[in-house]
Amino acid sequence: MTAINAVTDLTVEGDIGVVTLNSPPVNALSAAVREGLSGAFDAAIADPAVKAIVLICEGKTFIAGADITEFGKAMTGPSLQDVQNTIENSPKPVIAAIHGTVLGGGLEVALVAHYRVAVPSAKGGLPEVNIGLLPGAGGTQRLPRIVGVEKALEMVTSGQHVPAKAALAMGLFDELVEEGNLRAGAVAYAQKVLAEKRPLAKVRELNAKVEAARGKPEIFEAFRAANAKKFRGFMAPENNIKCIEAAVNLPFDEGLKAERKLFMELMTGSQSAAQRHVFFAERQAAKIPDVPDDTPLIPIKKVGVIGAGTMGGGISMNFLNAGIPVTIIEMKQENLDRGVATIRKNYENTAKKGRLTQDDVEKRMGLLTPSMHLEDLADCDLIIEAVFELMEIKKEVFGKLDKIAKPGAILASNTSYLDIDVIAASTSRPESVIGLHYFSPANVMRLLEIVRGAKTDKSVIATSMAIGKKIGKVAVLVGNCHGFVGNRMLAQRQREAQKLILEGAMPWDVDRVLYDFGLPMGPFAMSDLAGLDIGWDPAKTSYSTVREVLCEMDRRGQKNGKGFYDYDENRVAKPSAIVEEVIRDFAEKRQIQRRDITDQEILERCLYPMVNEGAKILExxxxxxxxxxxxxxxxxxxxxxxxxxxxxxGELVGLDKILAKMREFHAALGDDFKPSALLERLVAEGKGFRDA
Structure with a gap:
């Protein structure tokens, strides 16, 4: 064995040179890895005893992609393209031996090998689109030459990981070898290549599949149209599509130049910077400075959920999906039966779409125990309350749980706004109480806001974060305040949206501006979807909001075809003349002088206060x-x-710009716009939120 550098070595087995890469945790293409690969292939090519070369990786995976931490830094050592050229132009056949995930730059390296073998558990893909990029090392030019244009379009715009059997069928892998026997299987394959005198198969020279799509722009037009909703606002999918078009319409080297130009356009733009920030932000959220990694976890073997409505049922499904038994509680038999039936129906609908088997449905339903007795929660390790959002009801439930739950059980509230410390004070064990704020539908939405009380034990926090991950959530720890982080900031936007429609905008103006910004829907469309009558009590109506007036007029939203909008039989919305008249009358009665309001003011009034509130939350x-x-x-x-x-x-806009506008609004519109002290300080010091 010859060590090339700290991460790469070359071994000769008979007439096969085996280049082994070992750079934990995922063999990412760092400067050291590129240097090692370059040196190892040079040595193998120069050795007359070596007739063919196998590239294999130690650890849990083949090369899993680029080293994202090097993005934006000066290049050192050989470039990835240098390494690829060495491999692709090797006079000796090169076989990539693949296990784990071969992704991004890793797949681009495998694509310059002459052959690819893999174990059945391997997966391959080009997921760069997920960080706002495209494969920048020939991936968009080589992939369609192997798998065809349609499949390449799907892969580069979705970032999907293709299982080994599918990769073999589409030609991406040449052969599957026995699990756990990759090295021997790859060496044997290399010997077969030599024995059969196979040619040095270069993917770049395979033109049949791209030529078949040449002169057929309708392939791309149809793909864009079919995915328009999914790609809305994103630059990376479109640039990926343009690269596949280049692969079809240009010679290979010209296609590489087009790929490079489109890659740099994304790499230097704000969208990729934002998506890379998101990538790291989700991982960073799991790190709690005062909760050490070795904090003991409470074993969660059984969960109790109080409430079998939409939220309670959705919460229960998370745990059933993870194989954790759930006891679900309701006070009335009909509500319990309805809740359990809804859970079953949800699973059966998923099974109809082919994403679950009927056996899976029965297995999950078999883990669910319906009950009308709180006492049946006595053996649960985690109990989550999902009852009405009223403090008196929450306190009553937790007071009862305190007497029933076993010592050490975590008592959690699914509250959206209420004070966790007040809820905890209704028990004799506030250290066991935490907020687990799920978002509806709870079995679909990824976020879990974990609310830390003043006395919440660190083990309870660590366990909640861990269980969040286990059930597939993105868990974020937040402090206890009204609305916590998400709803506290949402309140800023909602307040301004309501004020704007009285001052001169219409609901559809506000919704359009926020939709065009990139949100899935505006606040008034969202209200119609949820139902305007949620939380509305006709016995206590005061006509103090436009919403109350609309409810009195039996405009309840999509459910009855009229809310802030009018709806046709397909629930397609159109602006309502009746609502426009209601808003004008409402403003006139309150002596609000209506005026023309620009789209820019709508955007600034709705979103700048949210950034400012975020600064207060940090502060x-x-x-x-x-x-x-x-x-x-x-x-x-x-x-x-x-x-x-x-x-x-906010930082992309410029904190100085946001502060200046907040000061302007504060002077004109009052204390709702008072700038955060942190925002003031950061602007004065020329710093950003990461410095806070």
């Missing part, structure tokens, strides 16, 4: 870091990923 220590706030908004509220979240977006 008060209710979020650990600005990126945690971004993670909440990206995963719980549909904030557009390509802007990086409200705090990252």
């Amino acid at each position: 008060e220590g209710k979020a650990i870091r600005a990126s945690d706030i971004d993670t909440v908004w990206l995963n719980g509220y549909g904030w557009p990923v390509y802007t990086g979240g409200p705090m990252f977006w």
Whole structure:
């Protein structure tokens, strides 16, 4: 064995040279890896005893992609393209031996090998689109030459990981070898290549599949049209599509130049910077400075959920999906039966779509125990309350749980706004109480806002973060305050949206501006979807809001075809003349002088106060870091990923610009716009939220 550098060595087995890469944790293409690969292949090519070369990796995976931490830094050592040229132009056949995940730059390296073998558990893909990029090392030019244009379009715009059997069928892999026997299988394959005198198969020279699509622009037009909604606002999918078009319409080397130009356009733009920020922000959110990694976890073998409505049922499904038994409680038999039936129906609908088997459905339902007795929660390790959002009801439930739950059980509230410390004070064990704020539908939405009380034990926090990960959530720890992080910031936007429609805008103006910004829908469309009558009590109506007036007029939203909008039989919305008249009358009665309001003012009034509130949340220590706030908004509220979240977006806009506008609004519109002291300080010091 010859060590090339700290991460690469070359071994000769008979007439096969085996280049082994070992750079934990995922063999990413760092400067040291590129240097090692370059040196190892040069040595193998120069050795007359070596007739063919196998590239294999130690650890849990083949090369899993670029070293993202090197992005934006000066290049040292050989470039990835240098390494690829050495491999592709080797006079001796090169076989990539693949296990784990061969992704991004890793797949681009495998594509310059002459052959690719893999174990059945391997997966391959080009996921660069997920960080706002495209494969920048020939991936968009070589992939369609192997798998065809349609499949290449799907892969580069979705970032999907293709399983080994599918990769073999589409030609991406040449052969599957026995699991756990990759090295021997790859060496044997290399010997077969030599024995059969196979040619040095260069992917760049395979033109049949791209030529078949030449002169057929309709392939690309149809693909764009089919994915328009999914790609809305993102630059990277379109640039990826343009690269595949280049592969079809240009000679290979010209296609590489087009790929490079489009890659650099993304690499130097704000969207990729934002999406890379998101990538790291989600991972950073799991790190709690005062909760060490070795904090003991409480074993969660059984969960109790109080409430079988939409939220309680959705919460239960998370644990059933993870194989954890759930006891679900309701006070009335009909509500319990309805809740259990809804859970079953949800699973059966998923099974109809082919994403579950009927056996899976029965297995999950078999883990669910319906009950009408709180006492049946006595053996649960985690109990989550999902009852009405009223403090008196929450306190009553927790007082009862305190007497029933076993010592050490975690008692959690799914509250959206209420004070966790007040809820905890209704028990004799406030250290066991925590907020677990799920977002509806709870079995679908990724965010789990974990609310830390003043006395919450560190083991309870660590366990909640761990269980969040186990059930597939993005868990973010937040402090206890009204609305926590997400809803506290949302209140700023909602307030201004309501004020704007009285001052001169219409609901559809506000919704359009926020939709065009990248949000899935505006606040008034969202209200119609949820139902205007949620939380509305006709016995206590005061006609103090436009919403109350609309409810009195039996305009309840989409459910009855009329809310802020009018809806046709397909629930397609159109502006309502009746609502316009209601708003004008309402403003006139309150002597509000209506005026023309620009789209820019709508955007600034709705979003700048959110950034300012985020700064206040940081200032008060209710979020650990600005990126945690971004993670909440990206995963719980549909904030557009390509802007990086409200705090990252605030820095893109310019904190100085936001502060100047907040001061202007403060002078004209009052204390709702009072700038955060932290925002003032950061602007004065020329710093950003990451410095806070």
